[in-house]
Amino acid sequence: MTEAAAPALETVDVTCVFHVSQGFLRGSKPLRAVNGVSLKIPRGQVVGLVGESGCGKSTMANILLGLQKPNSGDVRYSGDSAAGFSRREIARRIQPIFQDPYSSLNPTKTIESIVFQPLRIHNVGEPSEWSVRVGEMLDVVGLPRRVASSYPSQLSGGQRQRVAIARALIMRPEVVICDEPTSALDVSVQSQILNLLQDLKEELGLTYLLISHNLAVVQHMADRVAVMYLGRIVEEADSDTLFNDPRHPYTRALLGSVLTPDPRLGVPDTHLGAVFPNPVDPPPGCSFHPRCPECMEICRSEPPRPASDGGHRIECHLYGGAGAPGTATQ
Amino acid sequence: MASQKILEVENLSVDIPVSAGMLHPVRGIGFSVSRGETLCIVGESGCGKSLTSLSIMGLLPKIARRRADRMDFLGRDIRNLRERDMARLRGGSMSMIFQEPMTSLNPAYAVGNQLAEVYLRHVGRNRMTARDRAVFLLEKVGISSAGSRLGQYPHQLSGGQRQRVMIAMALMCGPELIIADEPTTALDVTIQAQILHLLAELQREFRMGMILITHDLGIVARVADKVQVMYAGKTVEEGPCETVFDAPMHPYTQGLLRCIPVPGRTRRGERLGSVPGIVPNLVGELSGCMFRNRCDYATEACADMPDEPTRMGDGHAYTCLRAPEEVLGEGRAAEAL
Numbered sequence: 311m312t313e314a315a316a317p318a319l320e321t322v323d324v325t326c327v328f329h330v331s332q333g334f335l336r337g338s339k340p341l342r343a344v345n346g347v348s349l350k351i352p353r354g355q356v357v358g359l360v361g362e363s364g365c366g367k368s369t370m371a372n373i374l375l376g377l378q379k380p381n382s383g384d385v386r387y388s389g390d391s392a393a394g395f396s397r398r399e400i401a402r403r404i405q406p407i408f409q410d411p412y413s414s415l416n417p418t419k420t421i422e423s424i425v426f427q428p429l430r431i432h433n434v435g436e437p438s439e440w441s442v443r444v445g446e447m448l449d450v451v452g453l454p455r456r457v458a459s460s461y462p463s464q465l466s467g468g469q470r471q472r473v474a475i476a477r478a479l480i481m482r483p484e485v486v487i488c489d490e491p492t493s494a495l496d497v498s499v500q501s502q503i504l505n506l507l508q509d510l511k512e513e514l515g516l517t518y519l520l521i522s523h524n525l526a527v528v529q530h531m532a533d534r535v536a537v538m539y540l541g542r543i544v545e546e547a548d549s550d551t552l553f554n555d556p557r558h559p560y561t562r563a564l565l566g567s568v569l570t571p572d573p574r575l576g577v578p579d580t581h582l583g584a585v586f587p588n589p590v591d592p593p594p595g596c597s598f599h600p601r602c603p604e605c606m607e608i609c610r611s612e613p614p615r616p617a618s619d620g621g622h623r624i625e626c627h628l629y630g631g632a633g634a635p636g637t638a639t640q
Numbered sequence: 641m642a643s644q645k646i647l648e649v650e651n652l653s654v655d656i657p658v659s660a661g662m663l664h665p666v667r668g669i670g671f672s673v674s675r676g677e678t679l680c681i682v683g684e685s686g687c688g689k690s691l692t693s694l695s696i697m698g699l700l701p702k703i704a705r706r707r708a709d710r711m712d713f714l715g716r717d718i719r720n721l722r723e724r725d726m727a728r729l730r731g732g733s734m735s736m737i738f739q740e741p742m743t744s745l746n747p748a749y750a751v752g753n754q755l756a757e758v759y760l761r762h763v764g765r766n767r768m769t770a771r772d773r774a775v776f777l778l779e780k781v782g783i784s785s786a787g788s789r790l791g792q793y794p795h796q797l798s799g800g801q802r803q804r805v806m807i808a809m810a811l812m813c814g815p816e817l818i819i820a821d822e823p824t825t826a827l828d829v830t831i832q833a834q835i836l837h838l839l840a841e842l843q844r845e846f847r848m849g850m851i852l853i854t855h856d857l858g859i860v861a862r863v864a865d866k867v868q869v870m871y872a873g874k875t876v877e878e879g880p881c882e883t884v885f886d887a888p889m890h891p892y893t894q895g896l897l898r899c900i901p902v903p904g905r906t907r908r909g910e911r912l913g914s915v916p917g918i919v920p921n922l923v924g925e926l927s928g929c930m931f932r933n934r935c936d937y938a939t940e941a942c943a944d945m946p947d948e949p950t951r952m953g954d955g956h957a958y959t960c961l962r963a964p965e966e967v968l969g970e971g972r973a974a975e976a977l
Contacts, residue, residue, distance in 0.1 A: 362828040363799075466918055467685075496684040497855060498915035501899035505911050523829055526858075530901035530908060553903060567833035569858030570902050573882040577837045577862045582830050 316389030318517040319351040319374060319404070319485050324383035326369055330590050341590045343369040344380070345541035351485065356511065356518040358532030358549070360525060360564065364589060366541040367521045371487050374519065376400035388484075398432060405478035409490035411470035415462040421448075421473050422458040428481045447476040450513075452506060468499035472506070479510065485517045493524060504531065525568045529553050537561045540589055540597040547622040558626045559602050596627060604628060646817050646849040647696070647734075648672040650710035654691050654873075656703060661924045665691050667873040668947065670710075671866075673817060673849035678840075680860040680881070681853045682896075683870035686919050689853045692870075693819045696851075697736055698726040714816060732762040735810040739822040741802035745794040751805055752790025758812040777808040781838055800831035807835070811842065818843070821853045836863055857900055861885055866955070869893050872920055872930035874947075879956030889950075889958040889967050891935045929960070937962055 326344040331337075343366045351357045361367055372378035373385060376397055385392040387403055405428075408414040415424055425447055426440040435443070445455050451472040462470055471491065478486055491507065492500040504527065510516060522528050528535060529549060536546040537560065545558040556562045563580045581603045587593055593600050599609040606627060614627045654666040666688040673679050681689045695706045696713075698721070711719045713734065718726070730736075738744040746754060755774040756767065764770070771790065778786035781804040794802055803823065810818055820839065824832040840863055843850050854860060860867055864881040869892065877890040888894045898913025906912065917934035929935070932942040941961055949957040952964060 362830060468918075497857065497896055497899050498684060501901075501912035501914045502916075504901070505914065508909060508911070525829065526901045526903055529903050530906060530910075530912070533908075549908065563830060567829040568903065569833065569836075569856070569862050570904075571857045571861040571885060571897065571900065573861045573864075573885045575862060577840055578833055579837050580830055580833050582834070 316386070317350040318353040318388060319519070320386040320389070321347055321349050321370075321373070321380075322384045322386065323348055324370075324373060324380045324385065326366075326373060326378060326380045339590045342541050342592070343589070344373065346383070347538075347541070347543055349536055349543065349546075351517055351519055352534075353484070353517050354511075354515060355533040356520055356531050358528035358535040359519060359521045359538060360523060360528055360535065361538035362523070364540075365538045367538055368489060370538070371406065371489050371519070371521055374485075374487055375404055375406055401428070402432060402481055403483055404485045404487060405481060405483040406487045406489060407471075407474050407478050407491050410494045411467060411474050412462075412494070414474055415470055417462050419461070420458065421460050421462070421465070424462070424473060425458075425476045425480055428477065432481065434481070443480060444476075447480050450479065450510070451476045466499075467495050468502060471495060471499075471503050475503075475506065475510070479514065479516075482514070483516075485519065487519045487521070489521045490523070491520070492527065493522070500527075507531070525564060526570070537564065540587065540592055542597065542625060543623070544598065544625045545623065551622055557622070557624050557629055558598075559604050559628070560598050563601075563603075596625075644675045645672050645712075646675055646714060647851075648710060648712045649696065649708060652692065652695060652706070652708040652711065654688070654695055654700065655705045655707070656701075657705075658923060664922045664926060665873050666695065667922075667926070669868075669870065669873070669875045671868055671875075671878070673851060675816070675849055676844065676847045677865045678843065678850045678852060678863055679866045679868060680864035681851065681868045681870060682855065682857065682860050684855060684919065686872075687870040688873040689870050690821055693736070693821050693851065693853055696819065697730055697734065698723075699730075699736075728762070731758050731815075732813045733815050734817040734819065735813070735815040737803075737806050737810050737818065737820040737823045739825055741799060741806050741826070742794075744806060745802060747794050750791050750793055751797070755790070755805070755809050755812060758809055762813045773812060774808070777811050778805070780811075780842065781805075781808045782834070783808075799827055800835065803827060803831075803835055804838070807839065807842070811846070814846065815848060817849045817851070819851045819853070822855070823852070824859070825854075825856075832859075839863070857896060869896075873922055874930065874959065875949075876931065876960070877956075877958040878949075879952070879958075880954060883952075883954060883956045887956075887968065889952070889956070889962075889964065890931075890960050891937055891962075892931050893958075895934075 324344055324347050328341045328343055329338040330341045332339055359367055373380050422441060422444050425444045429435060429440050444458055448455050453469060453472050492503050495503060520528060520531050532549050534548050535552045536543045539560050545561045556565050563582045566578050566580050582601050595611045596609040596614050599605045608627050614625045614630055616623055616625045617629050650670040651668045652666060653668050656663045671679060683689045694700050700706055708719055752774055756770040759770040759773055774790060775786045778789060783789055783801060783804055824835050852863060867879060867881050867884045868875050869877040871892050877884060877893045888897055895915035901912060915934055920930050928943040929945050932938040945961050949959045950964060951957045
């Protein structure tokens with residue numbers, strides 16, 4: 311593989327296991343938060359990662375940011391294994407934007423010192439230049455320069471999220487991990503932040519991993535989408551394919567739950583069982599089978615193998631047999 | 641649809657004294673809910689939608705002052721009810737579902753006791769009937785093996801299950817009116833759809849009136865019969881759900897609808913519409929249209945425009961100086977493009 315073709319970020323069969331205490335004297339059980347995930351994030355693209363809470367999305371984000379060591383598997387930055395990088399080197403390439411701008415900014419620091427913190431940590435440039443860099447960065451994210459001396463409590467939610475974006479971008483990272491970047495914001499502010507992320511991607515040539523449970527946002531932003539369920543990626547395809555031709559029953563249920571503002575449609579009935587399984591004690595076979603409307607005998611005992619059809623990857627017994635089209639295509 | 645009104649509110653205002661002066665978070669709004677009808681109140685944070693619901697329930701903080709020309713619940717004036725009488729209504733014939741099922745259930749009591757408490761307080765003293773009713777409703781809201789759940793504590797349930805328990809609790813005494821304040825905001829999309837589906841079904845079955853407060857236009861479109869859009873403490877647009885979504889008249893409603901990505905309607909990477917600017921400060925004397933500093937169509941006249949809404953027939957009304965022909969003509973021109 312040549313240097314140019316290597317994806318900006320890649321995970322190869324990454325597994326991350328936590329040990330969850332079962333109570334006094336009862337020992338602990340392993341929880342496979344991420345269970346053998348291989349995901350490629352090509353340079354300059356937006357990859358969406360969707361799934362319900364507890365499916366391992368945020369653990370994935372932590373692994374990619376180098377904040378959590380995987381138990382097995384490899385993370386590769388531009389084709390180079392993460393093993394050769396220090397935390398700081400990873401942080402230079404990858405920066406996060408978190409969900410809640412109310413808790414991700416230090417309330418006792420001014421906006422200026424929040425934004426130049428990465429420069430200080432990485433010893434970039436002269437301290438005298440920092441405030442110039444901060445000023446430029448505030449222009450880029452559309453904040454007036456006078457907020458540099460304000461504190462986070464003096465800003466609105468949308469402005470704070472812009473500060474968080476400025477802080478993430480001041481090191482000129484290659485990849486930005488956006489973990490639910492707009493779900494804490496009001497509708498009108500959400501669209502401003504999404505527009506800003508889109509513009510910055512074009513201007514600075516960024517690569518995004520967009521983690522969100524809002525599928526309308528993911529469809530709007532992402533080139534490629536991966537659907538995660540209980541630590542596995544159960545379906546992955548380019549955005550158009552996934553949204554127009556969802557194959558996995560879970561993906562279909564997720565898409566069916568999206569409430570578009572159409573007053574002629576009622577609330578959809580997803581036919582999903584209510585209970586998200588306990589990840590400490592995952593069901594045998596396909597982990598989705600207790601909630602699956604198309605569950606077959608084999609699903610209860612054998613985990614499905616990944617099948618791929620061009621760029622469309624699915625893990626489901628419906629599509630297991632040598633790329634045979636499923637019986638239940640829409 | 642039967643036009644029997646359960647709740648009628650006219651010219652409701654809430655004032656809260658703060659250090660900088662008087663804050664006016666709700667400034668003269670009115671609405672009504674009939675049996676079997678769902679009213680959605682939409683707006684961004686700070687528009688006064690939650691305070692509106694709290695003032696109906698009589699749960700405003702002590703410092704806040706409530707004024708209304710009319711607040712009739714089941715034909716009875718509830719403006720000057722004593723706290724004891726209000727407490728009899730609350731949880732009995734009007735009940736509320738709050739946003740955070742994590743914080744609105746008591747972690748120290750088993751679910752069954754919390755459900756039974758409402759019933760014992762309002763309906764009767766028989767513990768067995770209370771228990772039976774709890775089991776019946778838990779099954780109704782889709783909780784499996786309901787009988788054995790009664791002894792469980794909130795931390796043993798998932799977020800969706802807790803919200804189901806909250807709904808069951810709200811239904812314990814067979815209320816006439818349910819006020820749901822952002823009932824699904826803390827939940828996953830799949831659970832959100834299930835909970836809304838359930839609410840709509842139960843409401844139809846028990847012929848309750850429902851006020852649903854949300855900021856999510858997708859939810860509004862799917863469940864509402866009537867919509868009320870609030871901005872800065874006032875109603876800027878109201879009407880039947882389909883009409884408001886098909887032909888939004890107020891610039892704020894139009895702006896909100898342009899802000900959300902809609903699969904199939906907005907193209908990938910296309911810029912989304914936005915409503916620039918921020919919500920105005922509501923302290924002190926306020927006059928004119930409060931949206932004027934964010935509005936594309938603002939003129940000088942907006943600074944002292946009257947509160948009188950423009951009525952369009954079939955209950956659709958909006959508070960803006962732009963004439964209906966002007967707004968609709970533009971919509972048609974945009975459609976033709």
